[in-house]
Structures are given as C-alpha cells and as structure tokens.
Amino acid sequence: MSASMMRLLGMFVSRAGVLVTRDEIAGCLWTDPQNIDVSNGINTAINRLRFELADDPASPIYIETVIGLGYRFIAPVETLSYEVEAPAIGPVPATGRASDSPDEEFAEELTEKTEASSEGPPIEAANNSSLRWAFPVAVAVLALATVVGIVIALRHRSHAAPPVAGTLFHQPLSEVTFNDGDDKVLASAISPDGGSIAYSDRSGVSVHLLEAHSERRILTPPDFSVDRIVWDTPHSQLLVSGVANTTRQGQAWTLSLVGEPPKLLLEDASHIALSFGLDRVAFAHKGGTEIWIAEANGQNPRRLLSGGPGETFPFLLWSPGGGRLLFERYSVGRLSRTGSPVGGSGTPAETLEQQDRWTCESIDSRSGKILDVEENISFDSAYELPDGRLYYPTNESYAELKRARLMTVQTDLATGRFLGAPTLAVNFDAGVASSISASADGKRVAGVLERRTADVFEASFNPAGPAIGAPNRVTYHSVNDYPHAWTPSGDAILFESGRSRPDAIYEQKITPATEDRFGGEVMARLPEPSAMSEFTPDGKWILFMEFSGSPEHADAIYRVPASGGAPTQVVTKGAIDEFHCSISGSGICVLRETLNKNQFVFYSLDPVTGKGPELARTPWTANLLGDWSISPDGSTVASADHDPQHPGIRFIRLTSPNAGSVTETTVDGFGTLLGATWSADGKSLFVQSRTDTGYQLLLADRQGHAQLLRESPIPIWAVPSRDGKKLAFPGPTINTNVWVGDAFPW
Numbered sequence: 001m002s003a004s005m006m007r008l009l010g011m012f013v014s015r016a017g018v019l020v021t022r023d024e025i026a027g028c029l030w031t032d033p034q035n036i037d038v039s040n041g042i043n044t045a046i047n048r049l050r051f052e053l054a055d056d057p058a059s060p061i062y063i064e065t066v067i068g069l070g071y072r073f074i075a076p077v078e079t080l081s082y083e084v085e086a087p088a089i090g091p092v093p094a095t096g097r098a099s100d101s102p103d104e105e106f107a108e109e110l111t112e113k114t115e116a117s118s119e120g121p122p123i124e125a126a127n128n129s130s131l132r133w134a135f136p137v138a139v140a141v142l143a144l145a146t147v148v149g150i151v152i153a154l155r156h157r158s159h160a161a162p163p164v165a166g167t168l169f170h171q172p173l174s175e176v177t178f179n180d181g182d183d184k185v186l187a188s189a190i191s192p193d194g195g196s197i198a199y200s201d202r203s204g205v206s207v208h209l210l211e212a213h214s215e216r217r218i219l220t221p222p223d224f225s226v227d228r229i230v231w232d233t234p235h236s237q238l239l240v241s242g243v244a245n246t247t248r249q250g251q252a253w254t255l256s257l258v259g260e261p262p263k264l265l266l267e268d269a270s271h272i273a274l275s276f277g278l279d280r281v282a283f284a285h286k287g288g289t290e291i292w293i294a295e296a297n298g299q300n301p302r303r304l305l306s307g308g309p310g311e312t313f314p315f316l317l318w319s320p321g322g323g324r325l326l327f328e329r330y331s332v333g334r335l336s337r338t339g340s341p342v343g344g345s346g347t348p349a350e351t352l353e354q355q356d357r358w359t360c361e362s363i364d365s366r367s368g369k370i371l372d373v374e375e376n377i378s379f380d381s382a383y384e385l386p387d388g389r390l391y392y393p394t395n396e397s398y399a400e401l402k403r404a405r406l407m408t409v410q411t412d413l414a415t416g417r418f419l420g421a422p423t424l425a426v427n428f429d430a431g432v433a434s435s436i437s438a439s440a441d442g443k444r445v446a447g448v449l450e451r452r453t454a455d456v457f458e459a460s461f462n463p464a465g466p467a468i469g470a471p472n473r474v475t476y477h478s479v480n481d482y483p484h485a486w487t488p489s490g491d492a493i494l495f496e497s498g499r500s501r502p503d504a505i506y507e508q509k510i511t512p513a514t515e516d517r518f519g520g521e522v523m524a525r526l527p528e529p530s531a532m533s534e535f536t537p538d539g540k541w542i543l544f545m546e547f548s549g550s551p552e553h554a555d556a557i558y559r560v561p562a563s564g565g566a567p568t569q570v571v572t573k574g575a576i577d578e579f580h581c582s583i584s585g586s587g588i589c590v591l592r593e594t595l596n597k598n599q600f601v602f603y604s605l606d607p608v609t610g611k612g613p614e615l616a617r618t619p620w621t622a623n624l625l626g627d628w629s630i631s632p633d634g635s636t637v638a639s640a641d642h643d644p645q646h647p648g649i650r651f652i653r654l655t656s657p658n659a660g661s662v663t664e665t666t667v668d669g670f671g672t673l674l675g676a677t678w679s680a681d682g683k684s685l686f687v688q689s690r691t692d693t694g695y696q697l698l699l700a701d702r703q704g705h706a707q708l709l710r711e712s713p714i715p716i717w718a719v720p721s722r723d724g725k726k727l728a729f730p731g732p733t734i735n736t737n738v739w740v741g742d743a744f745p746w
Helices: 003-014 022-029 038-052 103-115
Strands: 019-021 063-066 070-073 077-079 150-152 187-190 196-201 204-209 214-218 224-232 237-244 250-256 263-267 269-274 280-285 290-295 302-306 311-318 324-331 335-337 351-353 357-364 370-375 389-398 401-410 423-427 432-438 444-462 481-486 492-497 504-509 521-524 530-535 541-546 556-561 578-581 589-595 599-606 610-619 628-630 636-640 648-653 662-666 672-678 684-690 695-701 706-712 726-742
Touching (some): 003 038, 003 070, 019 022, 187 444, 196 237, 250 280, 263 269, 401 444, 444 481, 481 530, 521 530, 530 578, 706 726
Antiparallel strands (some): 187 196, 196 204, 250 269, 290 302, 311 324, 541 556, 628 636, 648 662, 672 684, 684 695, 695 706
C-alpha cells in the first residue's frame, strides 16, 4: 500500500465512527491541494482504498459514504499490543535455467534435499511502483496492523476459528523463474520438504533446487502441455496431468526424477491429485465431468462422482487424512425462455439467465457421500495443512486494476466444512495467482503469478510518415521500467526501475535482443525513490528527482556525472514542481515552481550552481507530473491542458520578445491530452492522450494537426533521441512465473 493510502487509512482508523470531511482527506493526502484536481483525486483515493480493503461501496463494511459531506469508517476496531520477531535471514540470489551436471548428480543432489527438510532463506524480490504520473499502479497490502498500532477486525461474518494474524510471509515473494511473456509458466508445485520446485512451460517440465541454485529439465512426453504437477518424492517421480496437443486428449503421466523415460499413467484424465498416503490418485474423467479414484500406479480405477448437465470438476485436492476429497464444481450458466413473470408477478420475462455457479465441496473418498458444500467459492489450486487450515488464491478485478490474493479458512478435518469466513492471508503483487502449493509443514509457499509490468521499448522513427518502426524490447526485469532520456550519442536509454528498492536510475545499452537482456548499469541511487532522469544539454550531467512522499511533487533535484557516480543535490529554494531539459546542445534546463498557489514560475536551472534567474510566469492551471517539456532551443514550454471537452496544448514563451506570453492550440478527435514532448527538430510534439478504450501516442504540429502513432493499454509517452531517428516508450508486458516465499509458522 502506498504511503498516501497508509496515511488515509490511518486517519480513518484513528477516527473510527466519526465523519471525515473531503477537506480533511485533501489535507491528509496532499501538502498543497490547490495544485491538483482535488475532487477527482479524492474520489480516486477512496476508490483505491476501498479496493485494497475489498470493500463494496454499495454495501460497505469499512468505509461509508456520507453524501455531500465525506466518509465514515464503520468497521470494528481494536487496539492490540504484540511483537513478532522474524529470524534474521538474508537474500539468496536466483540463477539461470541451465545446469551442466549429469542426471545422476542432479538426482543425487535432489535426493539429499528431499531427505533433509529445507528451511533456507527466501530469494529477495523487488516490488516497485512508478513515480511517473501516468502509469496505474497495482499495490499490495502486506499488513494493515502497521497502521498507527491498530488492527482492523477483518470479520465478514462471525466464525469460531481465529483469523490469520499479520502477513503470511517473512519477506516479499521471490521470483524463481524468469520466463519471457511469450513463454509463460503453466503449472508449478513445491516439494514436500520445500527445497525444490517443479514447473512446466512450453519446453516441458523442469525442477529447480532453491538452495543449490541448479536446475534440470525432466524427460517429458513430446507434444504434451502439463497443467498440474504433484510430487511423489519417495518414488523419485512427479505425477503430471495435462493435454496432448495433437489430440487435445487429457492424460496423466509419471515423470522420473532420475532420468528414466516418462510413463503413461491414465488416459482421459485431468487435474490429478495424489493422496497424502501416496497410495491413491484422484482425477477428473470424461472431459472433467466425473471424479475417479485409482491406485497410485493407475490400476483399479473407479468412479466416485458424476456431474449433472453442464457441470465439470476443475480442481481436486486430497485432505491431509486421506479420507476425503476437496473439489470444485463448476456449473455452466443456462439461458431459458419463458413467458411467465419472474417471481410470479410483474412483466412476463422473455428470457431468464442462470449465472455460472461455483461451489467448493467435500466428499468421502470411499462412500462418495457429499460432506459439505460451500457456495460461491472458486479457485484452481489450494493446499491444506494437517491442522485443517485451507489456503487458496482468488483473483479480482476493479476498473483497470487486477489483484491476486491468498485467502485462508479453518476447516473441519472430518467433513471439510468451513468453520468461519475466509480471511486474507496476503495480497500478492500480481494480477493473477494460480498453481498455489506449499511444503508439508506449510513453511514455504510457491505459486505462479501473472504480473503486468511496464518495460522500455525502442523503435526507429520516420517523421515523414510519420511512422514508428517495429518496436524492440529493451528491458527484461519483471518489474516496472520507465524511460525518460537517451544518451547524447543515442546508444543507450536512461530509465527508472524497481529492480532495487527504492527505485533507482539505470542506463541500458541498445543491443541485439539476444544480448544483455537482463543488463542495465546503475547510474544513481538514493535512500528514497529516484525518477525522471534527463541529460543536461551539454551531455555532461544526469539530473533526476527524489521523491520521498507524494509523487505529485519532488523533494529535491540531484546530479551525477554522465558516467555515473555519487549523487549531489542541486541547490533549489522553494517548492519544486519538476524540471526538464532540452534535448539539444543549444538548449537549457528549466525548473518550475508554484507561487502563492496561483502562478507557475519558470527558472533557468544549472546542474552545478542550481536555480537561476526567472524566465517567465503564467497563471496556474491544473497539472500532472510530467505533462510539459522544453523545446530543443530552450525558448518555449509546451504543456497539455487536460481538458476533455476542449483538448489542447499551451505554449509558454520563455525568451524575449514576449517572455511569459501564452498561446493555445486545439487538438481535436483524440481524447483527453495528458502530456506533450517536443520532437528533436522542434517542429512538432509527441502527445499522450487518454480515450475510453486506452491510451494513444500522437504526433501533432504547432497548429494542432495530429496523427496517431501508436495505441497502448497503458499510458504511453515518447522519448526522442537527439538525432530524432529513434523513440523510446513504455510498453506493457505480461510475465507469468514461479514465485516462492517463506511463511511464518502461525
């Protein structure tokens, strides 16, 4: 959760039951609320906080709207005093996919790992968010108990079992695989001892040893996609199920961990599950419409349960005791036609739609008797601990945000009945979570997380078209990377990245796609997030801003030599809005400040001496971070006006004659304009716009004639090279990889 959201939540919790006005919320979120769109900002903040709390505004549990006045925190609040001492553990770096050891050596190493319980430290992973105004950020809440020492009672209904206290993991989850977006991980499973992870992708099945940092490909049936993996460690094998790509038939196989060929276990089988006693397997049969049980070697299969019309069983899990199965039942929605009124009165209904239905059920594995049914519980993976605690992932969507959560609920060991309401164990820093599994003791958890991140792309640019060439992906870090400047020579790009915590400034050389894919040199790092780096016109310095609080305003400007080095703060007096530099050697750097909450004042900015003489001042207008730029010759500022009804660009003269004069150009037909960046020749501007369906990058001349260059599902801005022949821009990538974390032994 961001610092501003934590402050807002802290204010609500500390004043539970009391009206909090919109003015008070503005004062909590922003030090200078006159400089932003307060109304929309408050609405966005409340919506994001509600999303973090999974609170429905139509039926609120936490935040109640008091129409016309403000909001009230209505959930029960209790003050707790407790200490949690986590063991001192350090990071373990991840390594590449390949291992040169023979199968026998790898098998011996794997056997050693499985014989001794592994409690090694987790791999530390970066978690980041962009400070650029334009990119929507999906944030993770790890512990609400840290807010002013108060714990919110997260109780959706009364229940006998206590909720999980605090966050589930010692540290942020760590990435184990680093597959590109085109090669997503399909399934994973952690070994019972927690020392190894098996996973599948389009290359087959691999086993990764966490502590040894080694990995080996397992012999897998050709032309077969694995979507479920189960460990059978005592027999040195994995049980897998999936689909034969040619026939689209479900199958289950045994894969050897010691180099033997794979063996077909069952035909027409999916969602395989192995009992805790390792003596029986359960699987879905006949296209997933029936549940069957067989011996572990596939012999003596028998049907346990048949689904009704339109019903399938997409997930199976044995209980710790082995006497029952937990399964998901999915019922496809049906459309019926009737002339009878709905509910017996009113207008006759032409159609009556039955929604899809999900239930989580428990069944006796011998008699086939249904022991419990839980409505509206949907998941594709889960694990259950010996004490009956069940953990499963949920995936939610809200506006542009997607969030994956791990839920937990205490179950009755005999029947599988939920003893209370599911509660939040942890929010994942991901949009989708699947294939969740845990070691036998529950101390190490792994899963497949789908994360949308922003990467840096570059492409050639032809202004005569105008046209952007085929884009080349520059960064491959599974974190958010945002470009802001080219080196003067045009052979590298400066970008901010969340690979380190906090965000730092990196430089990435432009190389062929097969080289240095995970490179990037650190150019500047501070104790607080660093962002929005630019080269000075003479190319000797890199300037960037530090953000320790709200991303709307920078705390300071720093410089480092163009070759990198220790940051030095640039002398500036007064509140900093932001700065920009021309991309021409004949240009200047300009600092903007807000004066008396009603004027913009522009000053020259020298990287060594700091803030210089005033250049111009104009009336204040609504603004966003990064929405203006300085022309290559340093004479004019261009700024987007953010007016959805009359979208346009404001031009502010900085040099004589007419310094401070403002002219405006309308740019119609492309939605709301969010920012404007000068082209290298100073004849046109790259303009960012937001539409009902996404975002666009435009090229507009000074008369407002614009042409579409590129569309994007996320905000997009252009960073032109000094020769004008290349552009850098952020683009979305979706990476689906295995992540692992060490859990507290609650």
